[in-house]
Amino acid sequence: MDYCNSVLYGAPSSSIQILQRAQNNAARIVLQAPRRSHARPLLRDLHWLPIQHRIEYKVAVLTFKSRSSATAPTYLSRHIKARVSERTLRSSTAPLLDKPFTRTDFANRAFHCAALTIWNSLPETIICCDSLSVFKAKLKTYFFHKAFD
Numbered sequence: 001m002d003y004c005n006s007v008l009y010g011a012p013s014s015s016i017q018i019l020q021r022a023q024n025n026a027a028r029i030v031l032q033a034p035r036r037s038h039a040r041p042l043l044r045d046l047h048w049l050p051i052q053h054r055i056e057y058k059v060a061v062l063t064f065k066s067r068s069s070a071t072a073p074t075y076l077s078r079h080i081k082a083r084v085s086e087r088t089l090r091s092s093t094a095p096l097l098d099k100p101f102t103r104t105d106f107a108n109r110a111f112h113c114a115a116l117t118i119w120n121s122l123p124e125t126i127i128c129c130d131s132l133s134v135f136k137a138k139l140k141t142y143f144f145h146k147a148f149d
């Protein structure tokens with residue numbers, strides 16, 4: 001289910017729902033729950049993020065890697081540019097990224113737009129992490145609370 005799911009960012013909800021149903025059924029099988037049981041508490045018990053949040057998680061991790069790692073592929077890291085403010089603002093201390101102007105929804109689904117949209121929506125405590133393992137832990141906790149609270 002996780003293979004290349006970052007490509008599904010911005011996909012129609014009908015496409016996402018197909019994967020969500022598969023994940024719900026997998027949770028029922030793993031926990032041996034009845035077929036008609038509600039899947040949301042099962043996903044919470046298993047600490048599985050819903051598909052939409054898994055997609056955003058994957059894109060955010062890919063963005064972190066391409067921002068902070070020298071080993072990141074250049075075809076990804078060249079699209080990640082820090083936002084430079086001409087004036088001193090309260091938000092200028094946050095490591096936000098500069099999003100290019102696009103005219104179509106299709107262009108907004110591209111990595112260089114989707115990654116920046118997700119990155120800039122994250123809290124500053126998450127995007128200021130130094131290591132990948134801490135970033136992943138905080139990010140999963142953030143999306144888990146966002147999905148289930």
